[in-house]
Amino acid sequence: MPPSAEPVLAAVDLHKTYGNRLLGRGGGVHAVAGVSLTLNAGETLGIVGESGCGKSTLARMLVGLERPDSGQVTFHGEPFASGRGAIPRGVRRRVQMVFQDPLTSLNPRMTVLDIVAEPLDVHNLATGRGARRARVGELLELVGLAPELMNRFPHEFSGGQRQRIGIARALATDPEVVVCDEPVSALDMSVQAQVVNLLADLQRTLGVALVFIAHDLAVVRHVSHRVGVMYLGRMAELGPAAEVYGAPAHPYTTALMSAAPIPRPQARHRERIMLAGDPPSPVNPPSGCRFRTRCHKAQDLCAERAPELTGPGAHLAACHFSVPAA
Amino acid sequence: MARPVEAEADGRAPAALEIRDLRVTFNTSTGSVPAVRGVDLVIRPGETLALLGESGSGKSVTARAIMGLHDRGNVEVEMEHATVGGRDLLAMSAEERRLLRGSAMTMVFQDALSALNPVLTVGDQIGELFRVHRGASRREARERALELLELVGIPAAKDRVRDYPHQFSGGMRQRILIAMAVALEPALLIADEPTTALDVTVQAQILRLIDRLRQELGTAVLLITHDLGVAAEVADRIAVMYAGRIVETSPVDDLYDRPAHPYTEALLAAIPDLERPSSELLAIPGTPPRPGAVGRGCAFAPRCSRSTAVCTERLPLLTPVPGHPGRTAACHHTEEVLHAAVS
Ligand SMILES: Nc1ncnc2c1ncn2[C@@H]1O[C@H](COP(=O)(O)OP(=O)(O)O)[C@@H](O)[C@H]1O
Ligand SMILES: Nc1ncnc2c1ncn2[C@@H]1O[C@H](COP(=O)(O)OP(=O)(O)O)[C@@H](O)[C@H]1O
Ligand SMILES: [Mg+2]
Ligand SMILES: [Mg+2]
Numbered sequence: 257m258p259p260s261a262e263p264v265l266a267a268v269d270l271h272k273t274y275g276n277r278l279l280g281r282g283g284g285v286h287a288v289a290g291v292s293l294t295l296n297a298g299e300t301l302g303i304v305g306e307s308g309c310g311k312s313t314l315a316r317m318l319v320g321l322e323r324p325d326s327g328q329v330t331f332h333g334e335p336f337a338s339g340r341g342a343i344p345r346g347v348r349r350r351v352q353m354v355f356q357d358p359l360t361s362l363n364p365r366m367t368v369l370d371i372v373a374e375p376l377d378v379h380n381l382a383t384g385r386g387a388r389r390a391r392v393g394e395l396l397e398l399v400g401l402a403p404e405l406m407n408r409f410p411h412e413f414s415g416g417q418r419q420r421i422g423i424a425r426a427l428a429t430d431p432e433v434v435v436c437d438e439p440v441s442a443l444d445m446s447v448q449a450q451v452v453n454l455l456a457d458l459q460r461t462l463g464v465a466l467v468f469i470a471h472d473l474a475v476v477r478h479v480s481h482r483v484g485v486m487y488l489g490r491m492a493e494l495g496p497a498a499e500v501y502g503a504p505a506h507p508y509t510t511a512l513m514s515a516a517p518i519p520r521p522q523a524r525h526r527e528r529i530m531l532a533g534d535p536p537s538p539v540n541p542p543s544g545c546r547f548r549t550r551c552h553k554a555q556d557l558c559a560e561r562a563p564e565l566t567g568p569g570a571h572l573a574a575c576h577f578s579v580p581a582a
Numbered sequence: 583m584a585r586p587v588e589a590e591a592d593g594r595a596p597a598a599l600e601i602r603d604l605r606v607t608f609n610t611s612t613g614s615v616p617a618v619r620g621v622d623l624v625i626r627p628g629e630t631l632a633l634l635g636e637s638g639s640g641k642s643v644t645a646r647a648i649m650g651l652h653d654r655g656n657v658e659v660e661m662e663h664a665t666v667g668g669r670d671l672l673a674m675s676a677e678e679r680r681l682l683r684g685s686a687m688t689m690v691f692q693d694a695l696s697a698l699n700p701v702l703t704v705g706d707q708i709g710e711l712f713r714v715h716r717g718a719s720r721r722e723a724r725e726r727a728l729e730l731l732e733l734v735g736i737p738a739a740k741d742r743v744r745d746y747p748h749q750f751s752g753g754m755r756q757r758i759l760i761a762m763a764v765a766l767e768p769a770l771l772i773a774d775e776p777t778t779a780l781d782v783t784v785q786a787q788i789l790r791l792i793d794r795l796r797q798e799l800g801t802a803v804l805l806i807t808h809d810l811g812v813a814a815e816v817a818d819r820i821a822v823m824y825a826g827r828i829v830e831t832s833p834v835d836d837l838y839d840r841p842a843h844p845y846t847e848a849l850l851a852a853i854p855d856l857e858r859p860s861s862e863l864l865a866i867p868g869t870p871p872r873p874g875a876v877g878r879g880c881a882f883a884p885r886c887s888r889s890t891a892v893c894t895e896r897l898p899l900l901t902p903v904p905g906h907p908g909r910t911a912a913c914h915h916t917e918e919v920l921h922a923a924v925s
Contacts, residue, residue, distance in 0.1 A: 306781035414869040444636040445808060446885075449852040449865035471782065474811075478854035478863065501856070515786035516856050517811030521834045523857065524815060530790070531783045533737070534751040 263294040263333075264465050265318060265351065265433050270327040272313050285538045287313040288324070289489035289546075292565070295433060300459060300466040302480030302497065304473055304512070306535055310489040311469045315437045318467060319353045331433075349379050352426040356438035358418030362410040368421055369406040372396065375428045395424040399454060416447035423454065427462070435467040440475060452479060473516045477501050482570075485509045488538055488546040490562075495571030505573035508547045545576070553577045596668030598769045598802030599625040599648065599687075603662040606643050606652065615873045617643045619826040622900065623804070625770065627667075630796060630803040632813035632834075635823030636870050641806045644823075645772050648804075649689055650679050667769035685715050688763040692775040694755035698747040704731070704758050705743030711765045730761040734791060753784035757791065764795050771796075774806045789816050810853055814838060819908075822846050825871050825881035828900055832909045840923035842903050842911035844889075845882045847919055880913070888915045 270291045275284020288310040295301050303311055316322035318329060320336060320343040328335045336347045352375075355361035362371055372392045373382065382388040393403030399420040410418055419439060426434050436455065440448040456479055459466055470476050476483060477497055484494040485508065493506040504510045507529075514528040531550045536542055542549050548558040557576050565574040573579075606618040618640045625631045635641050646652050647659045650671070664671040666687050671679060691697045699707055708730055709723030718726065724743070731739035734757040736750075747755055756776060763771050773792060777785035793816055796803050807813055813820055813834070820837050822830045822845065830843035841847040851864040868885040880886070883893040892914050900912040903920070913919065 306783065416869060444870060445810070446636055446849060446852060446866040447869055449863035450867075452854075453863055453865050473782070474854040474856040477856060477859050501859075511783060513856065515783045517782075517785070517789075517809060517815045518856055519810040519814045519838065519850065519853060520855065520857075521814045521838055528786070530786060532787075534753050534784055535781070 262297050264297050264331065265295040265467075266330045266333075267291060267293050267314075267318060268327050268330070270314065270317055270324045270329070272310075272317060272322065272324055283539060286489055286541060287538060288317065289541070290327075291486075291489075291491050292327075293484060293491065293494065295465050295467060297432070297465055298459065298463045299481045300456075300468050300479050302476035302483040303467060303469045303486060304471060304476050304483065305486030306471065306512075308535065308538065309486040310538075311486060312437050314486070315353065315435045315467065315469055318433075319351050319435050320348060321353065345379065349375075349429040350431050351433045351435070352429065352431040354419075354422050354426045354434060354436040354439050357442050358415065358422045359410060361422060362418060364410055367407050367409060368392075368396070368413075371410070371421060372406070372425045372428055375425060379429055381429060391428070392424075395428055396421075398427065398458070399424045400450075414447070415443050416450055419443060419451050420454065423451075423458070427458070427464075431464060433465045433467070435469070437469045438471070439468070441470060441472070448475070455479065473501075473513060485512065488535060488541050490546055490574060491565055491572075492547065492575070493571075493573045494565065495567070495573075499571045503579070505567060505571060505578040506547075506575045507551050507553050507577075509573075511550075545574070547575075595627050596665065597624050598627045598629070598667055599623060599804065600663065600665045601648060601661060602664075603660075604644060604647055604664075605658075605660045606640070606647050607658045609656045609658070613874065616876075617826055617873050618647065619873075619876075621823075621826075621828055623648075623821060623828075625802045625804060627769065627802055628796065628800045629818045630793070630805055630816055632805045632807055632817035632820045633823060634807055634810065634813045634820055636808055638870060638872070639823045640826040640873070641808075641823055642774055645689065645774050645804070645806055649683055649687065649772065651683075651689075681715070684711065685766040686768050687770040687772065688766075688768045689772040689774065690756070690759050690763045690776045692778050694752065694759045694779075695747060697759055698755060700747055703744045703746055704750070708758075708762055708765060711762060715766055726765070730765055731758070733764075733795075734758070734761040735787075736761075753780055753787065756780065756784075756788055760788070760791060760795070764799060764801065767799050768801055770802050770804065772804045772806070775808070776805075777812065778808070785812070792816070810849060825876050826873055827881065827912065828910075829882065829913070830909075830911045831900070832906075836906065836909060840920055842906070842909055842916050842920055843882075843913050844886045844915065844919055847923070848885075848887070888918060890914070 270288050272288040273284040273286045291314055305311055317324050331347045336343050369392050372395055373388050376382040382391050392406055396403045401420050440451050468479050480497045483497045483500045485492045487508050492508045493500055511529045511531045536549055544560050544562050545558040548554040563574045563576045565572045567573050601623045604618055604621040608615040621644055633641050652659055705727045708727035712718035712723040712726050728739055728743055736742055777788050817834045819833055821828050824845050830846050848866045852866055866885055871881055879894040880898050883889040898912045898914050900910050903909040903911050903916055
């Protein structure tokens with residue numbers, strides 16, 4: 257089970273700006289502003305960050321649903337998400353996505369059978385109706401749903417069950433990578449653990465590599481081998497989960513963790529760093545380090561130069577004054 | 583106006599809120615929906631009670647019933663007893679109750695933008711409270727509005743009193759809503775998921791603000807949340823709600839150390855703790871029931887690892903937990919649950 261060190265998926269300096277092209281260059285939202293990462297076979301890479309920091313945009317670029325303005329994504333070393341050409345089928349099949357809201361991401365007029373079989377049809381992976389049904393039944397069992405339910409429609413299922421359907425569909429093509437964008441955020445708290453455990457089990461049994469995006473820091477720590485912390489379109493910190501959580505190197509990570517509520521009243525009196533204000537707008541991000549306007553360590557240098565994501569070993573931080581690893 | 587009752591027999595001030603046997607039933611085209619099925623709540627002055635439950639458990643319906651916000655048409659609201667700061671809600675006219683709302687009891691909603699008036703400046707909205715309830719002049723009202731914006735931490739408040747709600751960020755709008763809610767120093771502030779739409783760093787600011795105002799003004803707070811972490815951070819006491827009923831009430835420390843109801847116990851085992859990563863989460867099977875689809879026994883029984891025959895037959899009542907002052911639980915197996923927590 258220890259994940260291998262061979263990258264399946266890698267992103268190099270991804271940029272994505274949304275904007276009104278009619279109004280020229282200015283005024284765009286620089287949603288992702290230079291993100292690089294690797295995903296090793298069989299590992300879970302968690303991504304955390306506050307809303308609007310670019311997690312979903314990054315996710316869509318990683319699976320090829322969206323093209324970066326610059327930079328590239330490679331699958332086993334082969335670039336696929338740059339330039340104009342279509343994404344090779346082989347890649348599309350091997351890199352899948354699970355969305356946050358299972359109800360809006362599942363077509364309400366399609367049966368579960370057709371929803372889960374759709375990728376099989378697209379990639380010609382099941383020949384004949386019998387084989388198709390058999391494969392869908394197998395996939396439903398894999399995610400803990402009774403195969404008898406395949407003729408029903410999405411609205412007949414609970415939120416947790418719908419998320420299982422979304423996961424079954426993502427697994428239909430035997431992917432090597434599944435990017436999960438807030439897969440448990442919309443679920444009731446008594447149901448979240450079911451889906452978290454299911455994803456962890458699937459990773460162990462199938463060896464699939466996961467990108468797990470969430471704003472809940474505790475859930476991300478629970479599932480991830482490595483964690484990336486994003487702030488305003490950039491990666492603030494990236495490293496092994498135990499190190500990022502145990503000894504955060506970036507002041508934003510420290511602040512984010514100290515703001516997260518802890519379900520233990522005794523923890524109430526822990527020392528906390530409170531950030532003032534809200535994250536600034538990505539339309540007009542601060543110069544230099546994007547976190548500097550809320551950072552208690554900020555100095556003149558931070559406004560002048562954007563810090564690189566660097567560090568000793570595998571634990572990286574983008575801060576001129578990062579805490580050296582202990 | 584209903585008169586405040588005298589201090590209670592033990593000399594303490596009357597409860598900020600006391601509700602007994604609240605029932606709310608919606609009459610819909612597909613049948614009646616018993617959303618709240620007999621809820622008791624008591625909050626002391628200056629206390630924060632967290633009403634904790636999953637979505638659909640009846641938290642917002644409870645809050646709206648206390649505030650008197652359900653429309654008469656398709657919903658039946660019954661309660662045996664209801665007082666706010668000692669004033670009897672059931673003996674009041676609709677007009678008296680309307681005046682109480684916004685002054686003695688106020689509410690903060692999850693979605694601050696839709697709770698604010700988009701065509702009034704925030705200064706005018708806050709000021710209006712003083713004009714309507716306190717007969718303040720235009721100038722006094724504007725001064726008080728500015729003080730309140732400063733109190734809740736709006737930066738450069740002076741330059742912003744004339745701004746409209748959409749000109750503020752989500753966190754700042756929630757502060758404005760809180761300013762309006764505490765403007766007339768209510769006995770009771772109901773905050774319905776006030777931070778659910780906010781990011782975690784802003785959530786921490788807002789929770790801290792509510793707590794500071796509670797201390798400064800002595801307001802009692804009913805904090806509605808689905809988040810065990812949020813409840814642990816700010817509550818003095820917790821009431822856990824499941825399928826329209828309170829299943830457990832407890833001082834905050836005891837609840838997390840030694841839950842008395844299997845639902846609370848199961849929830850605590852199902853969520854990860856940021857500071858104590860463990861290898862396995864114990865998932866709760868099944869899903870919360872829809873109101874109306876609940877049998878005559880305990881609503882949690884179908885998902886409960888401790889349920890026995892009695893659980894599906896007889897509804898467990900919310901009763902004091904022997905040997906645990908200040909705690910109540912609605913479970914046939916409370917002893918067993920408490921025992922499991924220490925072993
Ligand atoms: N299709 C789009 N058009 C315009 N702006 C977008 C679009 N998608 C995202 N954005 C903007 O890009 C930024 C990052 O968004 P997103 O990637 O969804 O963040 P996250 O998932 O972390 O909340 C936000 O400011 C958002 O408003
Ligand atoms: N206007 C309504 N008509 C019918 N049912 C309703 C209405 N409002 C709420 N309910 C039902 O009452 C139950 C409790 O809702 P609510 O109090 O909003 O839950 P929550 O605990 O998430 O705040 C839900 O099952 C909901 O469907
Ligand atoms: Mg997103
Ligand atoms: Mg609600």
